Amino acid sequence: MKQCWLDIRAANGLKSALCQEAIHRGFDAIVAADPADLAGLPPTVTRVLLPGRDSPELPDGFGDADLVVVDPAVHGEPAHLAQRHPGTRFGGYVEVTDADTLAAACASVVRDPCTVLRFTDPTNIPLEIVLAAAADAHGLIITAVERADEAPVHLGVLEHGPDGLMLAPGAPGEAGRLKDAVERRSPDLELxxxxxxxxxxxxxxxxxxxxxxxxxxxxxxxxxxxxxxxxxxxxxxxxxxxxxxxxxxxxxxxxxxxxxxxxxxxxxxxxxxxxxxxxxxxxxxxxxxxxxxxxxxxxxxxxxxxxxxxxxxxxxxxxxxxxxxxxxxxxxxxxxxxxxxxxxxxxxxxxxxxxxxxxxxxxxxxxxx
Structure with a gap:
């Protein structure tokens, strides 16, 4: 089953309502930039800390975060950070905008236990290349989508798509639509x-x-x-x-x-x-x-x-x-x-x-x- 991640980093006053919806719908992870936003979330979701690129320094503490996702170009390689912070899981974040960032994304999906990707251009070719590079790797690949109706396209790339999708909803209800799109299956019929x-x-x-x-x-x-x-x-x-x-x-x-x-x-x-x-x-x-x-x-x-x-x-x-x-x-x-x-x-x-x-x-x- 593909994973659903909720990104509340820019949700402002909607954070609580969006988190409740995501928890109710069985989302796999909630992503925040501030450790305080992860406090009190139930163990049924993975609490992911994803600092922004405008924050080159990681926070002194990671709070209740189960996973810290960093931009290697800004914060350092996840493997090195894991050595400096024993007991903390680290993953990579790459925004794919050109050939260099595409190469970084391919390296991350091979190397890191988890990679979160955002693609800025309206083409699936970079995602195809990343998925092909990860064919023999075992790390988790999550791609960001702007809308729930993009889910079938992402999940159909190279027939199997990434391991999950991350959405930053603009209003309550959007998270549920993503979950519906990800879980949509064609049932067997009785002949x-x-x-x-x-x-x-x-x-x-x-x-x-x-x-x-x-x-x-x-x-x-x-x-x-x-x-x-x-x-x-x-x-x-x-x-x-x-x-x-x-x-x-x-x-x-x-x-x-x-x-x-x-x-x-x-x-x-x-x-x-x-x-x-x-x-x-x-x-x-x-x-x-x-x-x-x-x-x-x-x-x-x-x-x-x-x-x-x-x-x-x-x-x-x-x-x-x-x-x-x-x-x-x-x-x-x-x-x-x-x-x-x-x-x-x-x-x-x-x-x-x-x-x-x-x-x-x-x-x-x-x-x-």
Whole structure:
């Protein structure tokens, strides 16, 4: 789990309120420039003293600080300070503004047990370089963010990002938004086996191919259905075809009015998806992850209607392109050609427990047939 650090050095009169929020939300550390601001904080948070660059002399005492983070260019190397202050943990702080400070950051993440970094330019390349330099190191890397909505970007750099993020909130509530962003996970879904009851040619209509901005796995696709309470797992085009190359980013999903999941709770019609939006990629074992939509291709094609039923009696329908290369996942990740399906065949699906209104789960009378 990535760490969340609260920076109260410039919080002035909000320090107490921000600390209470951070403690309540389970922040990992609170960062202050004055040892007095760390007094009385509970042991559930790491108390971090981070003197400013305008204070070349460290305070005479560190108070209740569990960790002292210093700017090596101003205060000296953390390892040397640790020798002068036995029993005190030291880390490094580097503000990356140019090639020299980038080199200092790379040296710190390799050498020091903890490094706090701030990047001044609007590019992720310096962070990529620092993370690459730290690939075989074991120190903690924390990067400062200006806003909570920057969290996904930082955490996605080189796929894994730093070990944690530090935020200096301007108002109560911002710390909570950072925590939400850091903890956001895509939950597993419960998939169920469905029994095919009918496969019929449905005539012409518009179907949507969902092209994502990611490589989809061979047992991964998206859930699609004609009814919001019954969805079928349509597989990605990662499996070879005799007449065309694979499209590992694509799911030939279904008729445009079909539902799919934008996340574990909210549905979208296939016709509503747009470039830059999100669709939920789902594996045959129920694992999920958000996938960015790069393009939606809507074209007129022959359609095939597939009816199925769950053991609970829930009826499910999906309408897909009437072509052999459109595939659905079965138990164990079996790849099934849709036009080869017959009554009695088993396919994988998901049964949401609530109906939908404009994509949101609701509790009201709703028939879909």
């Amino acid at each position: 169920t086996e469905l029994t095919v009851t009918a496969v019929t040619h449905a005539g012409m209509g518009e179907r949507a191919c969902i092209d994502t901005c990611t490589y989809l796995a061979k047992d991964e696709g998206i859930l699609v259905g004609s009814r919001s309470r019954g969805l079928v797992l349509c597989v990605s085009e990662t499996h070879p075809l005799p007449y065309m190359p694979t499209r590992p980013f694509r799911v030939n999903a279904g008729a445009i009015m079909s539902y799919t999941l934008a996340d574990a709770e909210h549905t979208r019609y296939l016709s509503e998806l747009r470039a830059g939006g999100i669709v939920l990629a789902v594996g045959a074992d129920g694992r999920t992850r958000p996938a960015v939509v790069g393009r939606v291709k809507i074209e007129t094609r022959p359609l095939l209607s597939i009816d199925a039923v769950a053991e609970t009696g829930e009826r499910v329908n999906v309408i897909v392109q009437d072509d052999w290369h459109v595939r659905i996942l079965g138990p164990g990740g079996a790849v099934l050609n849709s036009t080869a399906l017959r009554p009695g065949d088993r396919i994988l699906g998901h049964l949401p427990q609530r109906d939908r209104h404009v994509g949101y789960p609701i509790d009201e009378l709703c028939y879909e047939q």
